[in-house]
Amino acid sequence: KALKLVVTGGAGYVGSVCTARLVEAGHEVVVVDDLSTGHADAVHPAARFVEGDAAETAETLLAEGFDGVLHFAAKSLVGESMQDPGKYWRGNVLTSLRLLDAMRAHGTPRLVFSSTAATYGEPEQSPIPETAPTLPTNTYGATKLAIDHAITTYARAHGLAAVSLRYFNVAGAYGGFGERHATETHLIPIVLQVATGDRDQVQIYGEDYPTDDGTAVRDYIHVADLADAHLLALEHATAGEHQIYNLGNGTGFSVRQVIEACRGVTGHPIPAAVAPRRAGDPAVLVAASDRAREDLGWKPERADLAGIVSDAWAFTQTRRG
């Protein structure tokens, strides 16, 4: 059944790819984005676009009557969240609370929320299941966890059908939509900037981790696989319940392995230099996504790292051309 949906943050990386998948599946999408980090030309042409703050816009827009909200709009730079926590508590938590209240006021039944592996902090076990302790080590993760707690109570008290999806390391591109942050902190786009000549070398943040090659290990998931989980979450959302799912491939790759994959895809030597660890970076973050597979019937179709990198590389090159 075609749904009428609001997508906050639909001009951003994950939001733009999800919008593309939603539109392709026949849903009607209104994108709300203040363009603080997103790009107007990343809004899918088949979506209606309202420029503005997610909460403020939702307070009036939702009166039109919607089947659900996919809430991607957020501040997401870990380093910045430690230097200016207020920006994250206001920008993430306050905005989400106002959005929840607007949904309640207008009777919007469904919410799919972008949560994160950062809610778990430094994990005690690997791969990480949803039952693992949530002890975030940075403000960004703490704000996302606070919103998850708020959603749980709103679902119980007000009958909201809610799903939080905890993203591991999202990468790749889809349908001409990809990652292009003004301040790039993510490993794959940074390595590809070396291949395009925009950067001289990549810095490896720490070579003394307790991993096979000493560099940190992450679970890289293709953005289109991630988007598909959002469509399934909409279908499976149940009134009065807040379901939480980890989304990753369940396989970890080290920083060195990622750089090697980028060398293979681009044919560029990609010089790398070892630098100190980045504060707050756990050694290994790998998802146990059994719950999403079992409950949602989700299955990542693009788990191959070289394939993920190659989609990101194709996107990087079209953006340049």
Ligand code: UDP
């Ligand atoms: N990383 C790195 N050099 C960079 C950027 C990232 O070595 O220029 C490492 C980072 O320390 C982490 C991994 O690559 O271990 C993934 O980092 P990213 O910022 O992409 O995602 P995160 O896991 O922090 O969400």
